[in-house]
Amino acid sequence: MNNPPIFTNDAIVFGILMLCLGFVFYTESIKTGFWKKFYTIVPGLLMCYMLPAIFNSLNIISAETTQTYYIASRYLLPASLVLLTISIDLKAVFNLGWKALVMFFTGTIGIIIGGPIAILIISTFSPETVGGEGFDAVWRGLATLAGSWIGGGANQAAMLEIYEYNQTLYGGMVLVDIVVANIWMAIILLGIGKRAKIDKWLKADNTAIDELQNKVEAFSKSVMRNPTLTDYIIILTFAFVAVGIAQFGSEHISSFLNNNFEAVRDPKSALSSFGSGFFWLITIATFIGVFLSFTKARNYEGAGASKIGSIFIYVLVATIGMKMDLGKIFENPGLILIGLVWMTIHAGLLIIVAKLIKAPYFFLAVGSQANVGGAASAPVVAAAFHPSLATVGALLAVFGYVVGTYGAILCAELMKIVAAG
DSSP: OOOOOSOOOHHHHHHHHHHHHHHHHHHHTOOSHHHHHHHHHSOHHHHHHHHHHHHHHTTSSOGGGOSHHHHIIIIIHHHHHHHHHTTOOHHHHHTTOHHHHHHHHHHHHHHHHHHHHHHHHHHTTOGGGGOOOGGGOHHHHHHHHHHHHHTOHHHHHHHHHHHTOOTTTHHHHHHHHHHHHHHHHHHHHHHHTTHHHHHHHHTOOOHHHHHHHHHHHHHHHHTOOOOOHHHHHHHHHHHHHHHHHHHHHHHHHHHHHHHHOHHHHOTTSTTGGGGOHHHHHHHHHHHHHHHHTTSGGGGGGGGTHHHHHHHHHHHHHHHHHTTOOGGGGGTSHHHHHHHHHHHHHHHHHHHHHHHHHTOOHHHHHHHHHHHHTGGGTHHHHHHHHOGGGHHHHHHHHHHHHHHHHHHHHHHHHHHHHHHHO
């Protein structure tokens, strides 16, 4: 058993995470000397992610002994989705067009075919890494990764039930999931700082994205005012009343569906995602934000609604970073290698298709994270491009939950065939 971290008190851990965020934002605001050069290479968002990872790796803090990630993902994430969506122009979001969906499904296909190809490649020089008999078979464990990387936690749990992988070995797969997905997210965040060069190489047409950003910025300027305490209270009222409604709705809808529909209740069913409270939490919060965008509530963008939403997103980023243990990358090299090859195929396919259809890097990054990261990280990556784009990440991530189990079953069956061969 690992030694407990130095700090386990939630308040202290949260203080350390805020110290990381404060350090990054302060140093990023220095426009001269070392820090200016540093942040032209390393994006601030990546630093917000990596500093907590370093603290976790040094066993100063740990995601396993604190509730900060749970609080950030269940309370602050839905609140941020409401505040980042409150001023959205839904018509402009739909005008982003077919390329967003193509890149999302390319990401899904990359995961589906990446698993069996990774097994095929690794088996040529290390057959024991992809072997195993019966319920210990490695392909069964990798099926849970497919569930996680196409949909999310609910889909991962469904795949564990469907393929009955040995649960004493399951921890190794969770480790691969966390390490590989976090390495890939770090690469995506690094790319955001280079997006102009990447888009130029892709010959991407950013017109629709720029149009959406310009519309949001123009609206924000038109309603901008010096915010009062009342404005801040009302903004937080919108955010957390919506979270309350979303929590209430998610509890009752998931309970109703689980109690009344066998297909939802059965963890082996492809419809089991609809029984997930988190699925409904994100869906309802996004819907409330979209609803408020049609009311006078959208004028609170001028008082800083999206800035407060962005604060919540950055806190979430720090708690996600805290789940990454840099030392564990070398703990199970065989399985980690399968995961890295798998993710490389996913990334390679995305790059090829983006180049062919001239899709912007934004669609590549968010299409990938809507699959691999799900609702917790797709809005984060989307908002890193511009706060107004967080909704796109949330909507695609919800879509990922819906197709997750079907895609993962197809991937698992292909891996079973390859492993048997």
